[in-house]
Amino acid sequence: MTKPLTIAIDGHSSTGKSTLAKALAKSMGYVYVDSGAMYRAVALYALRKGWVSKESGCDAAAIESTLDQVQITFELDADGVNATFLNGQRVEEEIREMAVSHVVSHVAKLSEVRRHLVALQQAMGRNGGVVMDGRDIGTVVFPNAELKIFMTASDDVRAARRKAELDQKEQGVSFQEVLENLKARDKADMERSDSPLIAAEDARTLDNSTMNREDQFELVLDWTKNLLA
Numbered sequence: 001m002t003k004p005l006t007i008a009i010d011g012h013s014s015t016g017k018s019t020l021a022k023a024l025a026k027s028m029g030y031v032y033v034d035s036g037a038m039y040r041a042v043a044l045y046a047l048r049k050g051w052v053s054k055e056s057g058c059d060a061a062a063i064e065s066t067l068d069q070v071q072i073t074f075e076l077d078a079d080g081v082n083a084t085f086l087n088g089q090r091v092e093e094e095i096r097e098m099a100v101s102h103v104v105s106h107v108a109k110l111s112e113v114r115r116h117l118v119a120l121q122q123a124m125g126r127n128g129g130v131v132m133d134g135r136d137i138g139t140v141v142f143p144n145a146e147l148k149i150f151m152t153a154s155d156d157v158r159a160a161r162r163k164a165e166l167d168q169k170e171q172g173v174s175f176q177e178v179l180e181n182l183k184a185r186d187k188a189d190m191e192r193s194d195s196p197l198i199a200a201e202d203a204r205t206l207d208n209s210t211m212n213r214e215d216q217f218e219l220v221l222d223w224t225k226n227l228l229a
């Protein structure tokens, strides 16, 4: 049997990375790991402790010294959702709220946080057969991944998709707030000194501004199957 692949999906915020990654993992029988959920879980932990705020950044020393007390796990629930748990409590919905989106970049730029989470991510993908999405998967977490995809789309398309998602959860967020948040997160991701968001040299770029979900999935499934052929 051919060795199962490691698939790294990186890209800008709200480009549909996790939707694609989940569908691909399901179709291939691979494990799906949402690395962004891990950064969001640490951000939520820090938010609850009062160690981070949108305006004044974060207390790096406090966060870094308690990382070993932050247990992040994923569990498949009855609806087939791979839900995120923080110290045993389900936080899948809470980590997606704007309160967390507003502070997560402050936490994601801390080198100690990144080192800690990268080690966990590498352990989860040790045996291959994994689809992981994030910002540094093809560059830092799995530089030897057999398939690397870098996803992007226009700002307006991304904000509209994200707002539609948030509207379903009745968060009452404006289009402008969503647009500004994703642009701010992209900027922070691309400009941080540790593991900035950048396409790996051997990544295939996927701009899905005008592509539907089904066509995109078929294209990536073809790439995957060709690598296994």
Ligand code: DC
Residues within 6 Å of the ligand: 013, 014, 035, 036, 037, 039, 040, 104, 105, 108, 133, 134, 135, 136, 137, 185, 189
């Ligand atoms: O994928 P997401 O939007 O849920 O990720 C949340 C934040 O975490 C994002 O703004 C950047 C950060 N992140 C990161 O720095 N590295 C990753 N591998 C994944 C996410």
